[in-house]
Amino acid sequence: MLSFLHYHLAMTLLKPNHVFLRAPFLFIFYLLMLPSLHCKYDPKYKLCNQPFKCGNLTNISYPFWGGPNRPQECGRLGFELTHCEDETQLPRIKIEDLDFHVSNINSQELLHTMNIARSDLWDSPCTDYLHNTTLDYDRFSYVQTVRNLTLYYDCPPALHPSIPNNFTCKINGTSNDLAYYLDDSLSRINVPEKPSCFIEIRVPMFWEGFDVMPGNGTAKVERVLRQGFQVEYSAQWDLCRLCSNSNGSCVSNATDDSFLCLCRDGVFNPKYCPIDHDSKFNMKWKIIVGVLSVVFTILSMSTVFYLWSSHRASVNEESKNEDVEAFIQNIGPLAVKRYKFSAVIKITNSFKDKLGQGGYGDVYKGHLLDGFPVAVKVLKESKGFEDFVNEVASISRTSHVNVVTLLGYCFEGKKKALIYEFMPNGSLEKFVYIDSNQLTTPHLELEKLFQIAIGIARGLEYLHRGCNTRILHFDIKPHNILLDENFCPKISDFGLSKLCTRKESIISMLDARGTIGYIAPEVFSRNFGRVSAKSDVYSYGMMILEMVGGRKNIDARVSHTSEIYFPDWVHEQLEQDSDLGLVNAVSDEEKEMARRMVLVGLWSIQTRPSDRPSMSKVIEMLEGSIEALQIPPKPVLYSPVRSLPPDSSTLSTLG
Template identity: 35%
Template sequence: MFRGMNVLLPCYIAFLLQLLVFQTCHSSNITAHCAPSSCGNIQNISYPFRLNTDPQSCGNNNYNLSCENNISTVLYLYSGKYYVQAINYGNYTIRVVDAGVQGNCCSIPRYSLARDNFSYGDPYTWYNYKQVLPPGVGEGFVDYRGYYWGGRLPPTLSQPMIFMSCENTVNSPLYVDTAPYGLNYGSGNYSNSSLVTHSNYVTLGGMNASDLMELCSIEKIFLLPKKNYTDNYSFEEIHSDLANGFELSWYNINCEKCRRGCYLNSADHRRCIGFHESYRQIILYTVAELLTTIALLHGLKVVCGTPCVIIFLIYKWRRRHLSVYDTVEQFLQSQNNLMPVRYSYSDIKKITRGFKDELGKGGFGTVYKGKLRSGRFAAIKLLGKSKANGQDFINEVATIGRIHHTNVVQLIGFCAEGSKRALVYDFMPNGSLDSHLFSQEGSISLSWQKLHQISLGVACGIDYLHLGCDMQILHFDIKPHNILLDENFTPKVSDFGLARLYPTNGSITSLTAARGTIGYMAPELFYKNIGRVSYKADVYSFGMLLLEMAGKRKNLNALAENSSQIYWPYWVHDQVSDGKAIEIGDDATEEESKIVKKMIMVGLWCIQMKPMDRPTMKNVVEMLEGDLENLRLPPKPVFNVDETPTNIEGESSSLSGDSTESTSLVENAY
């Protein structure tokens, strides 16, 4: 093996040298400095810029400009057209304006352009090439990545301006109304846009998801010059700056040795952004790493071999015992398409006013009421120490973070800062469903019509989790405590700490341990011979929930007056099959009696022993929406197993003897 490696080593080094030569040739592929060109008001267009009519040997092709009718100098950038207003060769900036912007306030930009459009190493950047240190911060405070304690260097040249359309008028200091200026949307790409028909606003400096008001949507993002506006600035002032244009830096022409661009530090020394390394340095590091590996393989016997083995074993041990924080952070780094906002822990403390208003406690932590910068109320769940390597936090962010449905609680944001982890949800003023079902003090008594609407909403939410996403989401903890109610008593499925994501092309999944709350868990989670675990486990849990809603009582009640009523599903099945009426109150109407009977029959179908006998959630929605006359009574759900339960100790946090306490959101949290 070593002899073969000796043969491959020269080949590998030759390949690296070829890369070095290629990089040198590529870097030297610089075109000639020619006589300056001009177009309209832009005079002395010189290196690195060139007009598209100049000889190929002039300028740099990355800085190509066009001359339109010998009047306007045009820069085409990321599929957008921009008119050049000025080129400053002293500070390496070019000022451009969107082709759709005219001198009057009626015009708006045609092309979206945000900081996310720019990549490291692009010819143009939105930040200044010159590093400026704040007072009291010396060069020694700047680390190898070009960071200092408190922010990123160098400073920016522009700031984002966001165009939004809102179905209703908005009263917020963050939103600037454009209505008084009669914007002309026909001049841009807006003919089919909601900007034409809705109320329109702009905000400056970017925004968090929590700042986006209800029934508002982001239409376009543009760049403005970096400027501090007064408190009462108008769209007229903003438009004036739009017409003047924004600046981009072209200093990257001097950064051929840096993969991600470069800048000048406060001592006028050129520094690469990110790691201070060139391609040659990378090659040297790679060669050195290869030689070190070969030396280890050949071995230095006792002197070097023993320390290397020890270091290797320590490294493997640390990899095997990754901390909770590493696991969570790795997950967040891999999920760069998540919509929720990532808050710092200091933000969380400000939102909750120092954790003053506690709403409740649960298995995974404490929930506090807070207020976002936009004025919107939120519920912040501050998670305690995880027993599952941060999996509860990962489950919630991975599931709720990627979906939006009227019957699923919305995750606004999250915090993952060392051991501090928090989840920020929409605030639900009417609390959880169980507080209204089981006659808690101060709760509002819900009518049978409202309970039926709530049950239908929950069914729609679970059906969406099963079939409405690109991944199938199994909740595994459906129960009254995890159904939250907003100000209109619209139900929201919450608490995804036990949820799992699965591909939509298969309905069967394997679990190492039972998960959920006793009293709502499907029998196949305990007994293998009943059937494989699938989305039908959530159907079973919903059936138990539905029966509790129909009876306004727990399914298992050891203190029931009649022993036959201890287990409600058995008793109510016998009542319906014998044609007896279910007592729901002396003043109940015939329509209310039908609603209750329908909920009972659908619930009994959902809790059938075998998963294959249960309906899908789509069928459940159809049954709840349909007529009672179309339903037939299912068989009595009788347990008959010949096998001991499967392991329920694998995830101790997922079970509880009390059916009202498990891995749920907090009691009366919202």
């Protein structure tokens, strides 16, 4: 690999207009390049590239460490693997003072899981270590195919005939009556009709097939306890990906466990390794280069500096343009046309007809050469390369009647633009909120809003399940819902979206993103749960409550004392079986639509992601029988307004 100076020397020598400089520079170039052939890897780098091996588990690397080959600095705290030499030939890991057998580790680009089982319950449920199973939630989280198996100890069947799953085992030589209970939730503190047993412990397990598993109670329980359960583990994968792409090794600081990137020359960097950071001159070539370079020092250094300065900007921009072009060509099945910025100027008639503006940039109306109307979003120069690529990558994978169509893009240096189909009725925002001081834009009839709500739900369901790659939007709100001439809704603005595989249900993010008032609690704090497609469901629920109520649920501009939280009020009305009294619902049919939207909205904003319906279920609830819709529990409402400055209305940190 060429160093930074080697690279620019090479690029300069390949320019046709510098032929007269080639002879002396080629001589220096080869002298500089030869020592790089003699580089050696640092012992620490070689050590941390040695995988952990145990039985059938091979090629296990970051964030795991342990054994004779991988010291702690090669991994992260909480990921030490031990006891490979025992009869099971399985490594063990300690999590929250509990010892677990590790039977499988799956480390893919977007999915990092492992199968673990409690070591004290590996041979038998008859343990004297009666403790619940807990996880270090900063590093581990349950996957969706896990539920609890609750074991009750000293639980005589005669006292609790309603609990059929009884069996007996010996603990410390004494017979003990046990029972087990299957719990659908991992987070329930108590189960219904809890027996008055001596003690209970909860153990996660795979749920598939347990109910139909052959054998008596003891055999079934032993089988699932040994099978264990699956967890996802996190270890700052975004930083590790940057480090690996620069040929570094992902490690950690042994003092504070912070992420570090170990380069091949033994130097630690916070994110990634500079190009050819590991190449070293040996003494012989230092002397040769020093002697031979004297003749050319003045000419070479002055010329290289001039050429490097003049070409640095153009090389960087050309490289970015090539990166974008290559990325666009590989992101999906749809052909997205690239336009020059001069063509964008013609399409918009020199940006004559401005439709709106925002933090991302300005939107203009334009026409393609065939007269087809389009909307052109010109991004501000401050909007980064990642924001631009993120939106193009997401929306180019879609083709749905309720998702806006991307027709083209422009990327020339700092000039970035996106060309969409034109939506004559603009955004849903101007049709939702009832304001007595602004009578120019009418509020839509409830039946039309109901159909719009169903269309948005179908669009989101498609993004979550219908695409080849699952797309999480993270900024669902009325402003980002566009309406065509027939008021058909289309989801737009994918600048904050995240891509994940079809099988992936939970993702990792470094920071919060979205718009205050619509952000799910778990996006702010992982204490509420894991970030997933259910985070979009929360935003959707807040939005349709605003649609049916004709007002914002949360206004970041008002004081705490004057703030009225609409979901709170409407939940109380439902519990009291009162008429919602919504101004837009007149007929009985409209009142039923309003009630249906309110119930779906309240279910969608439940605090725990697991309590919210999927978008498929939301569509079923909107189109199904009203009698089947129950009033949801009142959520422990979480308003980001109370923890952020009043002028902070949008978060857009990309992780």
